Amino acid sequence: MAGAYYEKIARINLTTGEIKVEPLDLELAHKFIGGRGLGTKLLYDEGVATVDPLSPENKLIYITGPMTGAAAPSTGRYMVVTKSPLTGMIACSNSGGIWGSKLKYAGWDAIIVEGEAPDWTYINIVDDKIELLDAQEYLGVMSEAMDEKLKEKHGADASVLNIGPAGEKKVLLAAIMNDKDRAAGRSGVGAVMGSKKLKAIVVKATRKNLDNIADIDALKQATKNAMEVIKANPVTGSGLRQLGTAVLVNIVNNIGAFPTKNWQKSYYDKGEDISGEALAEKYLVKPGACHRCPIACGRVVNVNGKVVGGPEYEPLWAYGGNCGNNDLNIIDECNMLCNEYGLDAISVPCTIAAAMELYQRGYIKEAECAGVPLEWGSTKALVEWTKRMGDPKTELDWLMSSGSARLCEHYGHPEFSMSVKKQEMPAYDARAIQGIGITYATSNRGGCHVRGYMISPEVLGLPQQLDRTVTTDKAAWTKTFQDLTAVIDSMGHCLFTSFAMGAKEYTDLLNAATGTSWTVEQVLEIGDRIYNIERMFNKAAGMKPEDDRLPKRLLQEPVANGPSTGMISQLPLTLPQYYEARGWVNAFPTDETLKKLGLDECVGK
C-alpha cells in the first residue's frame, strides 16, 4: 500500500449488480492528489461530459483524499464528483462528518457508481466486502430517520450517507446527506443519486486510523506544526467554536454586502435579529465538530424542542435577509427541513427569494401559490415552500425545486435569478466586494464562494487586509486562492483550516502522508492543473465563454442602500485580467497552458 492511498477503487454497476475492484493509478493520484482533483480527472476520463446528468450513463464518484481520516487537523472530508443536473457542468460537492473517514478506513479510495438499479437499492460496505441491498421499504423516509433506521439494522458503528425525498424525486436542488446533518449540498448531486435509484450507502470499518502513512514521524511533526498554527490563530483556535460561521451576519451586513430581498438591497436593517450572536444567545445547545476537527464550527441548536444541526451563515442569510425574514427560529426550522428532505440550504432559500421577487412584481400570481403566497418575510411561505420543494407535486412546486434560473426563465425574467451557471450565488454582494465577483463568475461549479474564498482577504483581513472596493491585483489573488483551495479539497482537509494554515503546512502534510517531495510551488501547480481539468470538463460539456458572467443586476444596478451604496461589480475589467493570469483565452485554457500543466490529453479538445 502506497502512502495514504489504499490503491483500490470499487466500481459498482447498479444496472447489472456487478461490483469490480480496480487498482488506483498511483501516478495519476499523485498528479491530481485525490478527492476533488482526482475525482474530476476520473470523471473526465469516463467520458460522461456530454451525457444527460440524470441518465444511467452519468457516473457518481464518491472519493476521499489522501488525508481523509488521517491523524491531522480537520480531515473528515469526502467529495461527490459527477456531472451536475443543475448546471450541466462539473459538480464536486464536499462534506464532513465521519462517513468519508470510514470509507477510507474500510480500504477504499473511491467508489464509482454507474447505471441505474432496477429497484431502489442501498450499498452496504463492511471493510472490503460490498453488497447491494433492497431499499424499497425506505422510500419516502426522511434523511435523519433513514440514518437512524440503517444504524439500527447495521449497528451504531455504521456511518450512513443517504438521500431524502428530494433526491428520490430527482429534485435539481437535492443534496446528499451523511451523518444526519452533514451535506454534500450543492449542484444537485442528490438528484443524480436518486436517478440511479440509490437511497443510501452504509459504511463500517475495522480500521480506526490510516495504517499506510508514508512517513509517520514526518506526519506527526507536520501535524504538530499545523495544530500549533490552528490553536494560536484566534479564528480557528476559538472564534469559530464560539460563534460558528454565523458570526459573519453582522460583519457582512455592516459593510453593506448582505444581499437583501433577492439582492435588491445590500443592507438588512434587522440583521442583528438573525446574527450569530443572537443564535448563540437563544438557540445554541453546543458547538459541533466533524471527525478529527479541532475547530468545531458546527452549531447544535434547539428547534422547537428538537436538538439538531443548526444553520451556517449561508442559510441564515438566505432564509433571513434575502427573503426579508428576521425570525431566527423559522430559519433554524427551515434549515432542519432542508436536512430532512435532503436539500441544498443555499439554493432552496435563494430560489424562494427569486420567487418572492417574481411575486412582488406580479409575475407569479397568488392563484398559483396554492394558499401560501410568496410574500417577503412570510414565515409560513418559507416553511411551506421548503417542504413543497423537497417533495414537489404542483407545477410551481416543480419549477421552484428546479432552481431560480429555470424558474425565472419560465416567467420570462431570467434577470431575477441571482445565479451563475444556473447555481445560486451565496451570501456576499459582489458589487461591494470586488474579488469575490471573480470567484463567482469563474467558479467551475457555478455560483459558489468556497472555490476561492476572497472574503478572507477582502473582509476578514486574512492573511492580509485587501481593500474590498478596488480591483487592483484581485485577479491574481483569486487565482491563487482557487488553486490552493483545489489542493485543500483534494487532500481531504476542511477549507476552514486555511484561516490559519498556509501552503507550506499543506505541502508538509501531503509529502509526509503520501511520500511525495513536492515543493510549495509544485503543489500550487497541481491546484492550477485541477482547476484546468474542471474547466476542460465544462468545455466538453458545452460550456460557453458567456457562462463566466454575473447576473445583470450586479453589473448594472448599483447597490441601493447601506454603506456600499452606489457600488457596482467591475467584472468586465477584472475578467480579462483573470484569464491572462490563468493562461486562458475566451474562458478556456490555451494548448500551451494545458501542456505546461501536464494536461496533454486535453490539447486540441
Next chain:
Amino acid sequence: MIEVRVFATLRQGREKITMLSPEGISCAGDILDRMRIPPAEVSILLVNGFHQKPEAPVKDGDIVALFPPVGGG
C-alpha cells in the same frame, strides 16, 4: 454623537451599541481607549462600513463597528 457597535466576544461586559460624545475623540483608536478595549482584541475596525486602522479619523455622526478575529464561509 459617535455610534460604536461591538460584536461577538467584544460584547462581553459591554453594550451592543454605545453612543459617545465626539469630544476628545479624533481617531478610532481614541474610541478603543475610551471603551477600554485592548487594540489587540480588535481584528476588524469599520468606520461607516469601511475597513480602517485605529489612526483613522472619526467625527460626529460616524458609525464605528468593532469585531474580534472571526472567520466563516
